[in-house]
Amino acid sequence: MTDFGSMLFVFVLATFIGLGVIRRVSRLLYTPLMSLTNAISAIAVVGSIVVTGADHPLTIRILGAVALFASMTNIVSGFMITDRMLKMFKKQ
Amino acid sequence: MHLIGELAAVLATALFIFALYWMNDPKRARRGVIAGVTGMTVAVVATWIQPEILHHGWIVGAIILGFVVGVPLSRVPLTAVPQRTALSHAFGGLAAGLVGMAEFFLWMNEPGAAHITPFRMSALVLEVILGFLTFTGSLMAAGKLQEVRWIPQRPVTYPGQNVVNIGVLAIAVGLGVALVLNPHAPWAPQAIIAIAALATIFGVLLIIPIGGADMPTVISILNAYAGLAAVAMGFVLDNKLLVTAGALDGSSGLILSIIMCRAMNRSFTNVLFGAFGKAQPALAAGEQKVWKQETVEGASQLLEQARSVVIIPGYGMAVAQAQHKVRELYDALSKRGVTVKFAIHPVAGRMPGHMNVLLAEADIPYSALVEMDEINPEMPQTDVALVLGANDVVNPAARYAKSTPIYGMPIIDADKAKTVIAVKRSKNPGFAGIDNELYALDNTWMLFGDAKAVLADLVRQFGSGGIH
Numbered sequence: 228m229t230d231f232g233s234m235l236f237v238f239v240l241a242t243f244i245g246l247g248v249i250r251r252v253s254r255l256l257y258t259p260l261m262s263l264t265n266a267i268s269a270i271a272v273v274g275s276i277v278v279t280g281a282d283h284p285l286t287i288r289i290l291g292a293v294a295l296f297a298s299m300t301n302i303v304s305g306f307m308i309t310d311r312m313l314k315m316f317k318k319q
Numbered sequence: 320m321h322l323i324g325e326l327a328a329v330l331a332t333a334l335f336i337f338a339l340y341w342m343n344d345p346k347r348a349r350r351g352v353i354a355g356v357t358g359m360t361v362a363v364v365a366t367w368i369q370p371e372i373l374h375h376g377w378i379v380g381a382i383i384l385g386f387v388v389g390v391p392l393s394r395v396p397l398t399a400v401p402q403r404t405a406l407s408h409a410f411g412g413l414a415a416g417l418v419g420m421a422e423f424f425l426w427m428n429e430p431g432a433a434h435i436t437p438f439r440m441s442a443l444v445l446e447v448i449l450g451f452l453t454f455t456g457s458l459m460a461a462g463k464l465q466e467v468r469w470i471p472q473r474p475v476t477y478p479g480q481n482v483v484n485i486g487v488l489a490i491a492v493g494l495g496v497a498l499v500l501n502p503h504a505p506w507a508p509q510a511i512i513a514i515a516a517l518a519t520i521f522g523v524l525l526i527i528p529i530g531g532a533d534m535p536t537v538i539s540i541l542n543a544y545a546g547l548a549a550v551a552m553g554f555v556l557d558n559k560l561l562v563t564a565g566a567l568d569g570s571s572g573l574i575l576s577i578i579m580c581r582a583m584n585r586s587f588t589n590v591l592f593g594a595f596g597k598a599q600p601a602l603a604a605g606e607q608k609v610w611k612q613e614t615v616e617g618a619s620q621l622l623e624q625a626r627s628v629v630i631i632p633g634y635g636m637a638v639a640q641a642q643h644k645v646r647e648l649y650d651a652l653s654k655r656g657v658t659v660k661f662a663i664h665p666v667a668g669r670m671p672g673h674m675n676v677l678l679a680e681a682d683i684p685y686s687a688l689v690e691m692d693e694i695n696p697e698m699p700q701t702d703v704a705l706v707l708g709a710n711d712v713v714n715p716a717a718r719y720a721k722s723t724p725i726y727g728m729p730i731i732d733a734d735k736a737k738t739v740i741a742v743k744r745s746k747n748p749g750f751a752g753i754d755n756e757l758y759a760l761d762n763t764w765m766l767f768g769d770a771k772a773v774l775a776d777l778v779r780q781f782g783s784g785g786i787h
Contacts, residue, residue, distance in 0.1 A: 245570030257672030268568035280372035299385020307393035
């Protein structure tokens with residue numbers, strides 16, 4: 228059963244950690260930061276895997292598969308383009 | 320099995336936090352990507368091996384398709400990074416919206432349904448609204464940035480626009496509240512579909528009145544929405560990893576939005592409901608200002624005699640793909656002993672950090688890229704300020720012209736340099752639609768033309784006429 232108190236608790240703490248860490252990010256790197264956080268938030272992939280892979284009705288699994296495709300696209304393109312940009316900064 | 324899931328979630332969260340932590344230094348930042356990829360792999364594997372996952376073929380198929388589309392998307396030219404980013408926010412929103420819908424119908428099919436608490440239903444409604452509005456809003460933003468033909472570039476405004484927008488959102492929220500109060504009502508499936516449809520429409524309505532100059536802020540806000548949609552999904556699925564990762568993304572979007580808003584001296588509501596970029600009759604109706612045009616030869620002489628040059632890039636440099644020519648000019652000037660720096664305004668370009676990435680692509684050392692607040696005290700001692708396709712971010716009217724939308728926006732003090740050379744594509748005003756007084760100053764010289772072509776001429780001029 229959902230313990231929404233502990234979920235909210237996790238959310239608030241994670242937000243504060245996020246604010247603290249991201250405030251220290253180099254201003255040079257805001258564009259790669261955005262593509263990196265984008266790839267990370269594609270963690271929605273885990274929700275999509277459950278919806279797609281479990282024994283659900285067909286329409287549900289189709290919705291899940293589209294969501295899984297969209298998340299996977301973000302993971303792949305997000306991490307790859309972040310690395311491509313960071314390489315340009317690193318080689319200097 | 321649950322133990323593996325829980326441990327994987329803790330490990331992945333820690334790795335994601337490290338990934339963001341390493342972004343504080345360009346030298347170590349690539350480690351962040353490794354940490355992120357590792358965290359993601361751990362999370363995916365831990366989910367996939369759960370016993371309830373039976374249809375592996377479907378998962379493999381969707382993952383392969385993700386690679387097929389994702390790899391080319393990661394190889395776009397760097398000038399297209401803003402639209403790629405907007406597109407990925409759209410994908411993130413779509414995934415959240417679809418999973419929300421799927422979960423809703425799963426709940427409806429299950430007998431008893433004691434697990435539909437008001438909290439989870441509220442989270443689901445929030446997930447669907449945020450997901451679908453981020454989906455279409457980001458698609459519109461990506462279309463505007465890509466300059467797709469059938470999406471108007473200029474802000475589209477009409478009387479009562481805000482009433483319509485807020486009305487559409489209010490109906491969706493109202494239906495959501497009704498759903499939370501009556502989760503088992505016979506009209507529940509229709510209600511959730513209506514909510515999704517209204518959010519989809521709201522996303523479009525939200526973006527049509529927004530102009531290009533506001534894109535850095537809007538992209539940041541959509542980034543925050545995409546993160547919050549993932550958080551809501553975490554509440555719905557009772558998954559802490561989704562909540563933490565979504566919260567990290569959401570807080571990143573929030574911080575960037577605040578920085579962008581501050582750099583334009585505007586509030587969130589003003590960006591979203593203020594319709595920036597309407598034509599400004601107040602200044603345009605005034606006397607015709609005289610702009611002094613300079614030749615490439617003249618400009619190259621001005622640069623040759625300078626000891627310090629500050630280059631101020633803007634969206635025009637990105638459009639012209641001129642960053643490599645900028646590098647050649649940087650080299651030519653540095654070789655002559657001229658100190659060259661780049662002044663980076665936080666909202667220059669179409670997304671946060673846009674100019675830094677373009678200049679890094681051209682191998683310009685990042686030590687030469689200076690933030691607005693640090694470069695401004697040096698501007699009075701600067702011999703030449705070279706404005707490259709930047710407009711509103713160097714307009715002195717921001718300091719005193721209260722009737723203009725840019726009033727109060729911090730600017731780079733290009734006008735305080737001893738000489739200003741402004742490279743500009745055309746004689747039209749910038750995105751804000753305001754005359755730029757910088758161009759009419761006594762010490763300003765205009766070079767009209769495509770930034771890349773003009774710079775190529777300048778570099779060539781240095782090569783031929785440079786030896787005295």
